[in-house]
Amino acid sequence: MSSGNSREQISIVPVNSIDASFLTRLGLCLEERFLAPFLVRAPVRMPKTALNGVRGQLFAGALVARLATSYPPKEGYVLGITDYDLYKTSARYIFGEGDPVTRIALVSRHRLSPDFYGEQPDENVLFQRTLKEAVRSIGHAFGLHNCLNQRCAMHHADSIFETDNRLSHLCDGCEKRARAQRS
Ligand SMILES: [Zn+2]
DSSP: OSGGGGOOOOOEEEEOOOOOOHHHHHHHHHHHHHOOOOEEEOOOOOOOOSSSSTBBBEEEHHHHHHHHHHHHHHOEEEEEEEEEEEEEETTTEEEEEEETTEEEEEEEEEETSSGGSOOOOOOOHHHHHHHHHHHHHHHHHTTTOOOOOSTTTTTTOOSHHHHHHHHHSSOOOHHHHHHHHOO
16 A cells, blocks of 8 residues: 555455446456556445335435445545445435545445336346445545546436436546545
8 A cells, every 4th residue: 555556546345245247347448447456345235124114115324324434545546336226315316426525425226127127137237336336435525526528438428318328438628626635
């Protein structure tokens, strides 16, 4: 942890169990986009009893707190990936979020899976959507804001249609801002 670069690593932390090859593939794509090395870390355990009993969802703040305890911010950026459905005080559900203060980003695969919408399960669609949400959430943790460019990964998405319409890359403007954050 002596060089400045090591602070920028992205720790990918599964909640409970997520397929290891999925996480490695995700990490390689994030490494390419953010020029930050990734590390797949040991999972954090969140039992079903951690869910809000009425909503059947996990409070995003509870997951952030859990990740911050297991992986303190000084070790770089943290991306938590969960299959639980996430919600916030201000939102009925979220695909993901990221915070530049905690440097913690989250992505829920719950509403990214085609079977959630009554379609056939498709690993590749699930992966592409997860990648887009991961880029946006980590982008926020890097200090990037919502982008007006509808094709940019930082464009705000409320629906799966908007997610599908975006690319998994940053636009030139966001790319420049991300570079400025790193230097
Ligand atoms: Zn952009």
